[in-house]
Amino acid sequence: MDTDFKSKVEDLYNRSYKIFDRAELFNARRSGSEYHVDIPKDYEEDFFAVVERVTLNLMQDKDNFYGYFLFQMDRKIRFDIDSPSGINFKNAKFVLYINPVLFLQLGMNEMKSTIKHEILHVLSLHLIRIKELKGKVSTLALNLAMDITVNQYLDCLPPYAVTLSSVNLKYNLDMKQFNTLEYYAQNIQGELDLNDEDKNGSEDDSKHNEDTNYGFTPETSHNIWEESSDVDEGTVRDFTEKYIRSAEKGTLSVHVQSLVDKLRNSRPSIPWNIYLKKLLGTVLSGKKKTITIRNRRQPYRLELKGELRNHKAEIVVAIDISGSISNEEFKQAMREVLGIVKNYDHKISVIECDNDIRRVYSVKNERDIKDRKMQGGGTRFSPVFKYCNKNRIDLLIYFTDGKGEKKLDMMPTGYKVLWILSGRSEKLSLQKPYGAVKKLKKVAIVDSCVDLKDIKTDGYSMNNQEPIF
Template identity: 55%
Template sequence: METFFDKQVKRLYEKADSIINNFFNAKRKNSHAKITIPQEFKDDFFSLVNKVNLSLMEDKDNFYGYFLLQMARDIRFDISSPTAVNFKGAKYVIYFNPVIFLNLNLKQMESTIKHEILHILSLHLIRAREFKAAYSTLAINLAMNIVVNTYLDHLPPYSVTLEWVNLTYSLDLLPFKPFEYYVEEIQAALDLLEADEDEDAAPDRAQDETIETEYHPEKTHDLWADSRDMDDKTLQEFTEKFIADAQKGSIPNYLASMISSLKNSKSELPWNLYLKRLMGTVESNQKKTMTRRNRRQPERLDIRGQLRSHKAKILVALDISGSISDQEFNQAVKEVLDIVRNYNQEITLIECDSEIRRVYKVRSVKDIKDRINIRGGTRFTPVFEYANQHKVNLLIYFTDGKGEEKLLTIPKGYKTLWVISGQGDKLSLKDAYGAVKRLKKIELKDDSLTMSDVKREGFSMNDQESLN
């Protein structure tokens, strides 16, 4: 028998369909027309959401219900999932796409709300930014969805689960593993499936981008970009406040574990893993292989496929104006060389302050020269001008972070990794165009040490902490 809740869902879906039809009719007359959501529909829709929230609060996992009470709510027809979340105006905001959300039953509605809250507890809004330069959006989204959906029942049929990813990408991923494990394995599988550069691009979607009616895993977390203006420390503090206000009783063990990890988390991708991932994603030449079929004509066994050879130009820049010691930098370059040596890369080292002072090739530790003794001001732009002109594939920039606020030259076609060292606190640029890491402050010895003085057990690039 159809319940009152079911009737309300059906009635709201018909209204949502009418809103979409009105939008398309208006757009035929005016290409700049925008979708209009009547206030009456919003009131009715959020009345339904309140019933879902009440059901959550009556459940043993009432933590989710109390957490949802603190969140602002809005409707967006342009998100490609039933729900989405971001941080805006000192609050977490949960968004609903009525067309997708209203196709779910009550338990599935609860699960998709829990799904968004688990992303928050896992600090995925923060971590997605950190991983963006090293991994594809699809790999990040799939890995993060595996992590949170592992704890949920009554998922929508299209949900990204461990079983679905294993089947889709011919993997054998294990359950209850950390996010880093999943994203690394998934990215490796995506790299193997990546089409040749001259193959046809993905077809344009006929549907208007302001209306989404289907789930698309590669776009489910697009709204997280709206939270980029909030620094990681502040976002984590707000998250902990939301958690404190949502804990009204006992909570399941998995939630307690997530909350404990959040409070102790540095939300930082390890240096070695990050640089190794960058090395695997930079543009590279291709080589023929008999172990992979040609993507255009897979039935032709006589035509060889292609694999990327992972050869690239790497630019290592050193800001000689700041407080980075010789001891720090020499050890850092040694670790960079150790990481990239298996890739047979071409490495160029640049010494710079307000301008480029010296450029030379480096193949081994023996090639590293004593640093020029100049302490001028700092400008990052000259290095990016050089990188653009020489078409590098990866720029690793060691600096104390004190330079201009805006680059005059935007990086084109390469990855950028900033390493804030010495006594630096943060990067002065408002837009870094890449990942930013910071080394923990250590007690340094005499800065006049040469390469022969640096011991292997000295300062380690693995010894990091997240930027505040």
């Protein structure tokens, strides 16, 4: 911390006590009333100038993800929280709350660590996961477990920070490193129960801390989460992913990358085959729009099309033959497709395509499925869409690893699209897919050729958050 910055921090710290009255805070807590303090404009500007300095410092770090994540968040001053910083989700944004009295006592590296601490809570989905544990373990056990989980990956923590070693020592436990939130919470709660402590922590101890000490208090360190907007899990996940996308400016640390992967891969979604059944209900209705018959409901409106019954549904199944989808994955998926459409009058055509269409053949049953022609070239999606537009199909099912163009040469006309990614793929390259994107379930792969890009090399399992050395 340079001399100029240090002097600004010291000045702000001294000015904080001219604004904040500790006795008024304790009286408000005793009476259950809301604590409010008027913050002068010049103080607020000077304080957030310090926060901006920390943000820029984070952005200049090798692991600049935290700086860009923080840049998107709202920031507010709160003298009534029992930790240097806190976070919640309010009004469609993540909000970082900072207690100047506690925050300004920290050095630059400690300031950065306390902000990283809050962002790791978000990435670990703690705001969601604690809902499942509430009522099963005490608030104290939950708060300690959450802090242990994220602090194991941080350096330069404040001296009072909750660590695995300090909790093991205090509660006579032998918990292991790099375990889950649930593991730590259950072990701590077990010891609290043995000691006959109240499930919400010792009220006498909490009152003593409130009356005699102003600082970090584990029992109440995450109370601000209770003020979050009442939103569903999907909304929190969507906004977290949005923040992540904007913050991915460089190489992520192993731990952050694992949290991001876990978040993206754990989203509950309808399996592709179930989604296909729902899609077929709208596509294969046994009717086809036509101009040769008047509309049954409004026969005098000639611009409205009529319907023909007993329409044979034209289905195209495209397979990426660039080497990323295995024969086992494709054949298993095709069996499911045939099983789903068997009750409809349909015609299925299989298109093999890499950067151009290589083969088109019809499939009536499982015996007609051919081994794909291995080309190993690049991938373009547009040739398949050109074929489908020309042949007036009803549904396109595209099996691919997702690595192709960012934009199609032409948009699909008059048919539905379902993208199905390989179980080893992450996302579709198209900015606008014109249809749903689903993933194949993983199957045993026995291809004679191996794509080294598909081999997972990070050696890290987020099932138990333990790195494998």
